[in-house]
Amino acid sequence: MTAAATMEAQTAQTPSDPSSTTFPRWVMLEQYLKIEAEGSFCSTSGDASKTLAAARTSTGLPIQVSLRLAEPPAVSCVCLQIPDGLHAKDSEVLAAHGDSVLIEVSIEEKHDYTTDYFVYNACAAAAEPPRLPSLSLLPPFHLGYHGTGLVRRGEDELVLARLLTVSSARSEPATPELMRVADLSLFRAGEWSVRRLQIRFRDTSEFRELPTFWNATVPVGDGLLCWVDLRCLGIVLCDVFEETPRLQYLPLPRDNIWGRPSNRNVCVTAGGNTLKFVNIFPRCCCGGAGATRCKLSRHAYTIHTWTMRIGNGDDMEWVKDGMVDATELWALDSYKGLRIFPLDHPVVSMDDPDLICFWLHELPVDGYWDYRDRSVDLLMVNTRSKTIHSVSRYEDGLLCMRDDHLIPSNVSYFFNSCPSSGGDGTLIGQRQKCIERQPPAIVDDDEQLMRIKRRRASITTNPTLQPASIAEPSVQASEISEAFQEIPSYGLDHDEIIKAYSILSRDNCREIRSFIRLPKNERKEWLLMEIKANEE
Numbered sequence: 001m002t003a004a005a006t007m008e009a010q011t012a013q014t015p016s017d018p019s020s021t022t023f024p025r026w027v028m029l030e031q032y033l034k035i036e037a038e039g040s041f042c043s044t045s046g047d048a049s050k051t052l053a054a055a056r057t058s059t060g061l062p063i064q065v066s067l068r069l070a071e072p073p074a075v076s077c078v079c080l081q082i083p084d085g086l087h088a089k090d091s092e093v094l095a096a097h098g099d100s101v102l103i104e105v106s107i108e109e110k111h112d113y114t115t116d117y118f119v120y121n122a123c124a125a126a127a128e129p130p131r132l133p134s135l136s137l138l139p140p141f142h143l144g145y146h147g148t149g150l151v152r153r154g155e156d157e158l159v160l161a162r163l164l165t166v167s168s169a170r171s172e173p174a175t176p177e178l179m180r181v182a183d184l185s186l187f188r189a190g191e192w193s194v195r196r197l198q199i200r201f202r203d204t205s206e207f208r209e210l211p212t213f214w215n216a217t218v219p220v221g222d223g224l225l226c227w228v229d230l231r232c233l234g235i236v237l238c239d240v241f242e243e244t245p246r247l248q249y250l251p252l253p254r255d256n257i258w259g260r261p262s263n264r265n266v267c268v269t270a271g272g273n274t275l276k277f278v279n280i281f282p283r284c285c286c287g288g289a290g291a292t293r294c295k296l297s298r299h300a301y302t303i304h305t306w307t308m309r310i311g312n313g314d315d316m317e318w319v320k321d322g323m324v325d326a327t328e329l330w331a332l333d334s335y336k337g338l339r340i341f342p343l344d345h346p347v348v349s350m351d352d353p354d355l356i357c358f359w360l361h362e363l364p365v366d367g368y369w370d371y372r373d374r375s376v377d378l379l380m381v382n383t384r385s386k387t388i389h390s391v392s393r394y395e396d397g398l399l400c401m402r403d404d405h406l407i408p409s410n411v412s413y414f415f416n417s418c419p420s421s422g423g424d425g426t427l428i429g430q431r432q433k434c435i436e437r438q439p440p441a442i443v444d445d446d447e448q449l450m451r452i453k454r455r456r457a458s459i460t461t462n463p464t465l466q467p468a469s470i471a472e473p474s475v476q477a478s479e480i481s482e483a484f485q486e487i488p489s490y491g492l493d494h495d496e497i498i499k500a501y502s503i504l505s506r507d508n509c510r511e512i513r514s515f516i517r518l519p520k521n522e523r524k525e526w527l528l529m530e531i532k533a534n535e536e
Contacts, residue, residue: 023047023415026350027069027076028357028406031145033091033103034068034079048079050123050415055135057116061086061107065120065135069412072349073357073378074392076412078120082107089113094145095160096409097219098152102160104143117143119150119158122414141185141192149217149225151240159240160187163217163227163247165210166196182210184238184245199236199247206251208232215261216405220268220275221310230261235275253306253318256281260344267348267408269307276353277306277318278346283519300326301342302522305383307353322354322383323529327517329381331510334388338377347406354384357406384533386514479516483523490524499531 051067064081078101082088087108095102099122106115117138123131138160148162162185180201185194199210209232216228223241233252238245252266258281269276282301305322326342329335343358360377380389487500504512504527511530518526 026410053133053135095150099414146213
């Protein structure tokens, strides 16, 4: 049997019972495809066989694509099978939305590489009869990882888009006029088109030179694409289904920006209509931003998060909703055994805006890995409860060396027997995980204040509080007393002071430890964020 016949026979099988497996609601796809030998057992057995799809390249070569799907924070990947004797180079996932994934396949034939683009579409497991996954070859067009996005709407509508700033494509110096212009390439109704569009700024204070390439492209809302610039801190929104698309620029929050773009990210969450910006920056014990060799704050960092609901462009604003300090995580029992390094590469859960996955790994020296440990621990952190939800170890050093991006996708959800959703990935009638805290019990203010004072007295009479982990030094009673006395100077009202004392006295003193280990110029903001979180 020929290679083509073998691949087509494998993919033409009737899909197995979809109810036998529950696939994750969403996954994190590796950027680069896993290249496998023809007929690889990994892609033709078990759950992976349910995701198998076949097609031919523009030169007639048979290929197969399958998915290895895992619950986050574990990593998922797209696997590519090509005929024996051939090589694939830099084949990668370019974009994903709903039940579809856009992939680039570059195969070497006779010392020359041919690059094709395919749209992988998940099977409709709930259909009668269930439909197989498909792999569709796109008409020729040059795309790239940076600035390319995909949007699904309903069952049949699909748009591909790439945004390229005009000034970045020209050799001569950029003028202010060119810096406001971009070329938008669209694939709609089976055809490619290119439009040159003006970028709208809400006011002149937001105007800035746009990047030569985008760090991420995020589908959000009903038909919107969001191009993200993590260097100059801005996004461009566009409804790619409009007959006359418009490009709207919005700035990202101003914050302590440090290091590589992998220290921050913008993701879609909470059902698809909310953007979340996550920023990680190193800090010193004095509160200043920036890496330090200070013994008290070596490898210390702070995480800030903001959310923005998608609506009218003039009304959309970023709201700060989270702050986590490294010492809060290092103090957890669940952190024991993990390495003390800064987190990076944040990816927000597509379902729960408080769950964020981070990489934890040894740092390269001057950009080189040499013989350093290249394994990655992926931590799922609840930034609201300040807890570690789960941990997954990734041993393949390529993830670090290539500085891969993980692409959130809910393509996995469409392999379940009852996805209750449209092709755009909007979940219908599905009860989302409850993320609100239980409302606090109503207690008389005087009674509550007396309880807090008794608790505070019992804390401060202990000569030393033992650390929760080796990463946290002991806390002296004098430090605790000083911290409590500091709170009234924050300008809080009576109710807020009571709430502050209550927060700092709970969890076997874990909160007061975290509070004391913060730089003093961050304590008030941290406490206000905790009060706000307890009220929601």
